[in-house]
Amino acid sequence: MTKRITFLLLIVFILAGYQAVSSQKTSSPPKSSRSKTAGTFNGYELVDKTGNIRKPADYRDHFEILGTWFVLDPKGNQMHYTYASPGTAEYYRKNGKFADGTVLVKEVDGTTHAQMTTGDAHWAADYIQWFVMIKDDKQRFPNNALWGDGWGWALFKPDAPDKQIATDHKKDCLPCHIPAKANDWIYVQGYPVLKSK
Amino acid sequence: MTKRITFLLLIVFILAGYQAVSSQKTSSPPKSSRSKTAGTFNGYELVDKTGNIRKPADYRDHFEILGTWFVLDPKGNQMHYTYASPGTAEYYRKNGKFADGTVLVKEVDGTTHAQMTTGDAHWAADYIQWFVMIKDDKQRFPNNALWGDGWGWALFKPDAPDKQIATDHKKDCLPCHIPAKANDWIYVQGYPVLKSK
Numbered sequence: 001m002t003k004r005i006t007f008l009l010l011i012v013f014i015l016a017g018y019q020a021v022s023s024q025k026t027s028s029p030p031k032s033s034r035s036k037t038a039g040t041f042n043g044y045e046l047v048d049k050t051g052n053i054r055k056p057a058d059y060r061d062h063f064e065i066l067g068t069w070f071v072l073d074p075k076g077n078q079m080h081y082t083y084a085s086p087g088t089a090e091y092y093r094k095n096g097k098f099a100d101g102t103v104l105v106k107e108v109d110g111t112t113h114a115q116m117t118t119g120d121a122h123w124a125a126d127y128i129q130w131f132v133m134i135k136d137d138k139q140r141f142p143n144n145a146l147w148g149d150g151w152g153w154a155l156f157k158p159d160a161p162d163k164q165i166a167t168d169h170k171k172d173c174l175p176c177h178i179p180a181k182a183n184d185w186i187y188v189q190g191y192p193v194l195k196s197k
Numbered sequence: 198m199t200k201r202i203t204f205l206l207l208i209v210f211i212l213a214g215y216q217a218v219s220s221q222k223t224s225s226p227p228k229s230s231r232s233k234t235a236g237t238f239n240g241y242e243l244v245d246k247t248g249n250i251r252k253p254a255d256y257r258d259h260f261e262i263l264g265t266w267f268v269l270d271p272k273g274n275q276m277h278y279t280y281a282s283p284g285t286a287e288y289y290r291k292n293g294k295f296a297d298g299t300v301l302v303k304e305v306d307g308t309t310h311a312q313m314t315t316g317d318a319h320w321a322a323d324y325i326q327w328f329v330m331i332k333d334d335k336q337r338f339p340n341n342a343l344w345g346d347g348w349g350w351a352l353f354k355p356d357a358p359d360k361q362i363a364t365d366h367k368k369d370c371l372p373c374h375i376p377a378k379a380n381d382w383i384y385v386q387g388y389p390v391l392k393s394k
Binding site: 067089090111116118121175176178179 | 257258259261262264265266267268269270275276277278280286287306308310313314315316317318319320321322372373374375376384386387389390
């Protein structure tokens with residue numbers, strides 16, 4: 001009798017354990033947020049073995065915004081949306097730096113404007129280009145000219161939006177970032193979320 | 198004996214059931230992504246029984262950006278960031294409307310600017326105010342003047358950032374939205390993500 005009860009109690013524990021494992025599997029977050037952990041995003045899912053960088057397809061839906069720049073230019077105003085992989089700002093506020101694997105996407109748009117109830121309002125229109133950067137603390141691709149100075153660098157244009165066209169980050173990318181060298185090449189002053197929520 | 202086994206099997210099922218419930222609780226996704234489902238966000242977690250609306254604390258980290266407006270004004274330029282609860286754009290693209298429970302946060306900021314490598318660049322500085330809207334398909338608060346025309350409406354200022362200060366949406370909120378009435382009071386033209394990724 002005692003043996004039988006022990007056996008049944010064993011079944012109880014086995015079933016309870018199975019139930020726990022199975023619940024964990026089925027209640028995992030949906031795909032849309034799976035990568036949303038505290039500041040650690042695996043940007044290297046976008047990089048092949050030789051260092052070629054793909055532009056993330058769904059950054060507008062699933063990345064967070066660090067900030068938007070509006071550039072007044074007589075030849076055509078621009079709006080620059082800087083998106084970051086989920087968790088970037090939270091990690092930066094805690095650690096004062098970008099996590100290895102962080103992905104930044106700077107979407108550069110033309111603009112249009114109109115007199116609206118709020119005033120002379122300008123907003124984004126067509127894509128002009130995208131800059132993508134992936135944080136690299138480990139010098140993963142020493143022989144690839146698009147990797148260096150702590151990041152991977154990439155450029156995409158709307159006529160072939162998935163084709164990376166930069167060839168040398170020191171010529172194609174870095175010059176515009178030199179004034180921000182002390183902040184790991186990023187113009188952090190435009191991103192208040194890096195300082196506070 | 199049969200009774201005893203039946204009783205023990207009953208315990209098995211009760212424990213297994215308890216385990217399932219408890220696992221669902223403990224293995225729920227982390228706070229940062231808990232609400233990230235496909236287009237259905239329960240904005241009513243921000244609303245009390247009488248319809249008072251709270252401003253979501255973590256929208257900068259966890260909401261998606263619909264778009265940013267830049268308002269040129271001789272008295273002081275402004276930048277308006279329109280954040281939306283997770284899944285908003287995806288739902289809108291599929292259904293052509295905002296889901297019941299959708300939360301919009303329009304953060305209005307002062308700006309600063311400088312001549313940068315990209316040109317005369319303007320970016321967000323201090324908070325000026327926040328508008329919050331919660332989509333309501335069910336006329337939940339017919340006796341609350343801050344609810345009506347398909348939305349709950351709220352206004353917050355930086356001197357008391359958690360204190361809702363609007364009193365009547367028809368006077369305090371709606372007038373500025375009248376030109377957008379045909380689009381459910383939202384200036385969707387400034388939000389390209391509602392049309393495509």
